[in-house]
Amino acid sequence: MTRIIAVVSGKGGVGKTTMVANLGTALAKMGKNIIILDANLTTPSLGMHLGVPLYPVTLHDVLKGRANIKDAVYSHESGVRIVPAGISLRDMRGVDSKDLPNALLDLLGSAEIILLDASAGLGRETLAAIEAADEMLVVTNPEISAVTDALKAVKVAEQLGTRTAGFIVNRVSGKSHEMTRRDILNMLDNVNFLGEVPEDIAVQRAVATRIPVVNHSPNAAASNEIMRIAAGLVGEEHRFKPSMPWYKKMFPFMGR
């Protein structure tokens, strides 16, 4: 069975595309068959996060009825397959996001999980992604505006009959102005907490090189947490590679 999971936030810039690229890559590293799809039709960026911005057939061609979605699936070196969106403004002409749920039907059975990268806001495009999905994963930052929008997204999913799998708090740095985990849990009461990805310069370095951080810097704090969240999504456990203390590296006979 194929699980379609929409990654949604409400507020823009919180890390949806980063999560889709990295959760997808993390799951592929675990041997899962994964497709990631750019459902951000007006301002797509998934292809750019992965370093391949131009594809001959895109989701836009599919939504215009010019191609089957199976012709818009591309293998990527990260191990995932990607359905990219057209990146030129012209691509939008004749495209209606409400056709997304139907277009996805032909992908059922061709992957274990399809992750949809939704656009910012809770407009038509995002609604189409939530509607097309069986589950929604909410990404937020530890700030009130992002958590408020996350809560709205949960309400919208409820109305559309899409199950909220849980939420991820991204870019947590522990500074005093941030909302605490307890505050966030209070606001997103009844929503499953999946994890907390730290603010990590490794993520920005990875985005700049267009390689998902879980591949670019597998030992970075953010990568470890993303791997753990990915494992949780499929009911598995991620084993941390504990780094060896310095004294054991220098004196391997110590502390046995």
Ligand SMILES: Nc1ncnc2c1ncn2[C@@H]1O[C@H](COP(=O)(O)OP(=O)(O)O)[C@@H](O)[C@H]1O
């Ligand atoms: N955990 C993180 N630590 C540091 N920077 C991050 C983190 N997550 C995301 N970013 C930065 O935030 C930017 C915006 O993230 P993006 O995934 O494009 O957000 P969205 O898709 O929600 O608009 C990324 O390009 C990246 O530089």
Ligand SMILES: [Mg+2]
């Ligand atoms: Mg995005």
